[in-house]
Amino acid sequence: MQRILFILGLLFSLLGQQLYAQGCNDRPPKNIDSLYQANLETKIPLNLILGSWVSDDSLASKISFVDDGYSVNILPKVHVNSYRFRKNNDSISASGGALNWPPYYCILELSDSQTLKILYFNFMNEDTYCQVYSKIKIDTPEND
Numbered sequence: 773m774q775r776i777l778f779i780l781g782l783l784f785s786l787l788g789q790q791l792y793a794q795g796c797n798d799r800p801p802k803n804i805d806s807l808y809q810a811n812l813e814t815k816i817p818l819n820l821i822l823g824s825w826v827s828d829d830s831l832a833s834k835i836s837f838v839d840d841g842y843s844v845n846i847l848p849k850v851h852v853n854s855y856r857f858r859k860n861n862d863s864i865s866a867s868g869g870a871l872n873w874p875p876y877y878c879i880l881e882l883s884d885s886q887t888l889k890i891l892y893f894n895f896m897n898e899d900t901y902c903q904v905y906s907k908i909k910i911d912t913p914e915n916d
Contacts, residue, residue: 796889796902808893811879812858814866818844820885821864825905835905850876 821844824836836847844864846855855878857868870876874895881889885907892901 796891796904808867808877808879811867812865815860815863816866816880816882817863818859819862820882821880821888823910824908825888826908828904828906834908846878 818839821837822839824834827833827835838845838847839859843859844857846868848854850870853871855868855870855876857864857866857880864880866880868878868880874897877893877895879891881891883889888905888907890903890905892903893899
């Protein structure tokens with residue numbers, strides 16, 4: 773049993789290193805909380821972020837950005853509460869969070885209209901998790 777746990781731990785460690793190799797190469801600064809504050813004023817247009825995205829890793833997990841009228845949420849919920857982003861007319865803040873203690877935070881970085889990098893972290897914790905997503909294109913039937 774201990775051998776299996778060791779192998780699983782090693783596998784997860786290698787997968788974490790692979791994520792950084794797949795578009796998350798930039799290591800965050802030592803004071804991650806200041807990075808959150810610095811991105812509060814960074815805006816992402818609603819028309820670029822709303823909709824469904826799929827992770828570029830082997831899990832191909834799907835998330836959706838949904839406008840609830842007051843804020844934009846990531847669904848499905850990862851923790852007890854979903855990540856929320858402050859909405860300002862036709863854009864959202866690049867910094868978001870999920871209510872908890874300590875709070876869960878994330879920072880969105882839209883590389884282009886089809887590529888999104890999300891950096892996840894906890895308040896007063898230097899450990900981060902980075903995930904790259906691609907926009908899911910919706911096929912529309914052509915009008916004949």
